[in-house]
Amino acid sequence: MPGISEIALAGAPIAGGALLGMAAGNLKGPxxxxxxxxxxxxxxxxxxxxxxxxxxxxxxxxxxxxxxxxxxxxxxxLRELAASYEGNWRDIVVFVCAVLFTVVWWNVDHARTNWLLLFIVLIVLSVMAGVYAARGIVRGVRSFLHSRHRAAHGQ
Structure with missing residues (x-):
């Protein structure tokens, strides 16, 4: 059944992104x-x-x-800024992975039957993840600057 194999192959970039997102939470320094x-x-x-x-x-x-x-x-x-981040740090990881997999998918043979569909899905996912990541970063920076302003004025 070539249909199932194509679906599995088309889902590989998304599954790889999910695995990378899970692995990102387990990295530790020395x-x-x-x-x-x-x-x-x-x-x-x-x-x-x-x-x-x-x-x-x-x-x-x-x-x-x-x-x-x-x-x-x-x-x-940096820790204060990270603590003030009101979004989810995984939003940023999902955004980066979505963009990377979109770039990878662009280099796949365009003659494949599911190429355009997955490419559109990856672009939509990249845009949505970028919006969520940017929203969380903006909220975090505002909160950080507000707390620094209150600390500077003794409030």
Whole structure:
């Protein structure tokens, strides 16, 4: 049945976008604090007579601690902005995925029977996701600016 296979193939970009959206929520960065603890444990195990190694490892530990402190200060406003976002962050992920899959679908053979239909669906999905993402971003920025204004005027 070529009809079912074409439907399955046409739905592949949408299914891939859904999977990418689910995976985006599970990404985590490195645990800097755990690395610092491991480095401190290693430092305690290095013999006292290896002064140069101990000094270099201590320097690395100090750099990681400084980076951790700087990251907290740098990201405070970003966290405030993210907390004030009243939309769903997945709106942005869906928008990006819809645009990417539209671009991918554009490069598929245009002679396919379902090419135009899925291309139109992807454009509509991209526009709708873009509207929701933009609306949430605008609300978040307004809320962030309003809270900063109140904080600056002591209210």
């Amino acid at each position: 645990d800097i604090q755990a690395l610092i603890v491991k480095d401190m444990d290693l430092l305690a195990r290095i013999p006292e007579d290896q002064v140069q190694r101990r000094a270099e490892l201590q320097r690395i530990i100090n750099l990681r601690i400084d980076d951790l402190i700087a990251a907290v200060h740098r990201n405070r406003e």
